[in-house]
Amino acid sequence: MKFVIKLAEPKDEHFLWQMLYEAAHMDEAGEPVEAAKHNPALARYVVHWGQGHDVGYIAIDPDTGQMVAAAWFRLLYGANKGYGYVSDTVPELAIGARPAYRGQGAGTMLMEALIQHARGMYPGLSLSVRDSNPAMRLYERLGFQRVPGSEVVNRAGGYSITMVLHLA
Numbered sequence: 001m002k003f004v005i006k007l008a009e010p011k012d013e014h015f016l017w018q019m020l021y022e023a024a025h026m027d028e029a030g031e032p033v034e035a036a037k038h039n040p041a042l043a044r045y046v047v048h049w050g051q052g053h054d055v056g057y058i059a060i061d062p063d064t065g066q067m068v069a070a071a072w073f074r075l076l077y078g079a080n081k082g083y084g085y086v087s088d089t090v091p092e093l094a095i096g097a098r099p100a101y102r103g104q105g106a107g108t109m110l111m112e113a114l115i116q117h118a119r120g121m122y123p124g125l126s127l128s129v130r131d132s133n134p135a136m137r138l139y140e141r142l143g144f145q146r147v148p149g150s151e152v153v154n155r156a157g158g159y160s161i162t163m164v165l166h167l168a
Helices: 010-023 033-038 106-118 136-141
Strands: 004-007 055-060 067-074 092-097 124-130 159-166
Touching: 004 106, 010 033, 010 055, 010 067, 010 092, 055 106, 067 106, 092 106, 106 124, 106 136, 124 136, 136 159
Parallel strands: 092 124
Antiparallel strands: 004 055, 055 067, 067 092, 124 159
């Protein structure tokens, strides 16, 4: 499917919360979408969206006009660093899609737009991903590499790893 891709704006913060919920697999635990807002480790990826270095894209289904997926990055460092932290100058990326739209190309389109946007601005992009997540193949195809020694036990009891894409 060919999606319409638009730049995320501060008014889209509500949708980014929904996509963060999807990205964090919170539905697996039966948690409501609002739970993402009350989890400080997750909330840092969206709270007060649209500041300084925040960049994101949203995929829209051209047939329905519905927003169906989003990918975004922001600089997270110091006490605010996130799961995929590699350095103070490398933004962390988050991506989520409505379940019915996974595997249809929206993620690839969004990631390519983000990478293009970040090229020349940052030395790289990073992310954290569950080792069982099929999206890992997408990240590897786009050039992300596993950060050795980054494996950690995640909220679900499995393992997550940090991946980085060097843009220099």
